[in-house]
Amino acid sequence: MSAISFQHVSKLYQGARGVLQALKDVSFEIEPGEFFGLLGPNGAGKTTLISILAGLTHATGGQVRVHGYDVVSQYAQARRQLGIVPQELVFDPFFTVREALRIQSGYFGVRRNDDWIDELLANLGLADKANANMRQLSGGMKRRVLVAQALVHRPPVIVLDEPTAGVDVELRQTLWQFIARLNREGHTVLLTTHYLEEAEALCHRIAMLKAGQVVALDRTSALLAGTASTMLQFKTDQALPPALAAQARVTGRIVQIKAHDAAEVESILATLRQAGCKVEDLEIGRADLEDVFLEIMQADAPAQPASPRPARAESVA
Structure with a gap:
């Protein structure tokens, strides 16, 4: 099944x-x-x-x-x-973290769940926030509570x-x-x-x-x-030749170009040399x-x- x-x-x-x-x-x-x-x-x-x-x-x-x-x-x-962690931060501002988890347990009919709640709090870095009100938490801490709520009924x-x-x-x-x-x-x-x-x-x-x-x-x-098993990555401040610009992925100064084999890597480098394009931090890695x-x-x-x-x-x- x-x-x-x-x-x-x-x-x-x-x-x-x-x-x-x-x-x-x-x-x-x-x-x-x-x-x-x-x-x-x-x-x-x-x-x-x-x-x-x-x-x-x-x-x-x-x-x-x-x-x-x-x-x-x-x-x-x-x-x-199911235990679902949603994208949105949804919380009840009137309860502490531990109270919120106990209430969530109750929705699924789970009683005497404090041992598992303690384990969730410890593993998600919330142990020192157990008695804090939900509205006092940072966005990252509220995200951790959402994860704990999704897991509280195992x-x-x-x-x-x-x-x-x-x-x-x-x-x-x-x-x-x-x-x-x-x-x-x-x-x-x-x-x-x-x-x-x-x-x-x-x-x-x-x-x-x-x-x-x-x-x-x-x-x-x-x-x-x-x-493609090979990815050519380098930095440059210059414009790429049109033949490479069409296939490159550019993030700021970082350029990534796919290459299927060593011959294609050499062809790309030759095109850059012929265009007078200066490159730095050249790396060849896997896609x-x-x-x-x-x-x-x-x-x-x-x-x-x-x-x-x-x-x-x-x-x-």
């Missing part, structure tokens, strides 16, 4: 400008114990898919199951399987929607150490992130969404193996997940699949 199953999921919104199709026949499964990455640019449909999984919005078509429970017809059972499936957006390095390291431990203990993790180095380091498999469709789905290692992501996102979108059945669009407020 899959930990999470998305089968032909579509989502339509009816707005002033007509019908917007946020998701188009999305199908994939996540196995128990997997660390799975869901990547895509802003507006690709990642949060919509997670909202459907969480029961916060209903799919226009298709079916979603969590450990076999349908998220619509068996909502209560499905929701108990869910077998953990969903992290941009959990490290706008937080410091210390929280990232603390969070990933703890989540990696839970994954080793058998918890399934679904992660969305724009920090692709995190996805590359953590995820066993990755799905990429573009315009509401799955455009790539494979093991992380296979995705990395399927692109990473960011290179794969950009390559896939810049490719033409696949043809839209046929809808599994006619569906009514939902109005946008």
Whole structure:
């Protein structure tokens, strides 16, 4: 049985400008114990898919199951399987951190949970904030509390929607150490992130969404193996020759250009020499997940699949 199953999921919104199709026949499964990455640019449909999984919005078509429970017809059972860390900072300003976690435990009928709450507080760097009021915490601390709330009922499936957006390095390291431990203990993790180095380091498999469709789905290692294996990186203050500018990725002074083999590396360097382009800090390394992501996102979108059945669009407020 899959930990999470998305089968032909579509989502339509009816707005002033007509019908917007946020998701188009999305199908994939996540196995128990997997660390799975869901990547895509802003507006690709990642949060919509997670909202459907969480029961916060209903799919226009298709079916979603969590450990076999349908998220619509068996909502209560499905929701108990999930611990979701949302993008937004949502908190109740009238309770302390410990009180907030006890209340969250009560939502799931979990009693006498203080030992696990203490462990969460310790592992997420919140032990000294246990009796602090939520409104007194910094943004990073509130983010840690959101993670603790998602985990307080010991869910077998953990969903992290941009959990490290706008937080410091210390929280990232603390969070990933703890989540990696839970994954080793058998918890399934679904992660969305724009920090692709995190996805590359953590995820066993990755799905990429573009315009509401799955455009790539494979093991992380296979995705990395399927692109150019060499990346030429250097710094320059000069304009690149047109032949290279069209294929380069430029961030300030840093230039990255894909190369498939040593001959192509030499060709790039020769073109730079002929153009009189002075380079510094020249490095030759392997392509990473960011290179794969950009390559896939810049490719033409696949043809839209046929809808599994006619569906009514939902109005946008």
